[in-house]
Amino acid sequence: MRVSAKVDYALRACAELAAAGEGPVKGERLSQAQEIPIKFLENILLDLKHAGLVQSQRGAEGGYWLSLPPDEISLAEVIRAVEGPIANVRGQRPELVEYGGPAAPLQQVWVAVRANLRAVLEVVTLADLAAGRLPDEVAAIAADPDAWLPH
Numbered sequence: 001m002r003v004s005a006k007v008d009y010a011l012r013a014c015a016e017l018a019a020a021g022e023g024p025v026k027g028e029r030l031s032q033a034q035e036i037p038i039k040f041l042e043n044i045l046l047d048l049k050h051a052g053l054v055q056s057q058r059g060a061e062g063g064y065w066l067s068l069p070p071d072e073i074s075l076a077e078v079i080r081a082v083e084g085p086i087a088n089v090r091g092q093r094p095e096l097v098e099y100g101g102p103a104a105p106l107q108q109v110w111v112a113v114r115a116n117l118r119a120v121l122e123v124v125t126l127a128d129l130a131a132g133r134l135p136d137e138v139a140a141i142a143a144d145p146d147a148w149l150p151h
Contacts, residue, residue, distance in 0.1 A: 025063045027041060
């Protein structure tokens with residue numbers, strides 16, 4: 001899985017919003033806290049707003065805040081808001097691709113990959129990030145020394 005800068009920045013900005021609690025947070029503050037270029041961040045926040053995950057208010061007292069409690073927003077939802085489906089093959093959902101001959105089982109591989117991504121990204125919430133803790137099942141995966149090997 002390739003994590004784009006857009007996804008990385010969106011998750012980091014949302015973690016900042018979750019940690020900030022209620023009330024508006026200025027885009028400049030988010031930008032500085034996570035070292036995200038402000039113009040890029042504004043586009044990301046607009047995507048998150050269109051997806052219903054973030055709200056905003058203009059003016060001196062304005063800024064951005066999460067539309068839902070952070071424990072109700074999974075990382076998967078943020079990713080989908082800024083980039084679409086968690087996993088796709090040449091722009092199609094894995095269950096829709098078809099292969100012939102010896103490549104036929106590849107469809108099942110892509111479905112399994114998507115399911116495993118979901119198993120992590122749908123259980124970790126913005127509240128988990130803000131609190132600095134991960135669900136036990138995700139922490140256990142990350143604690144495996146083999147998970148840290150670059151192969």
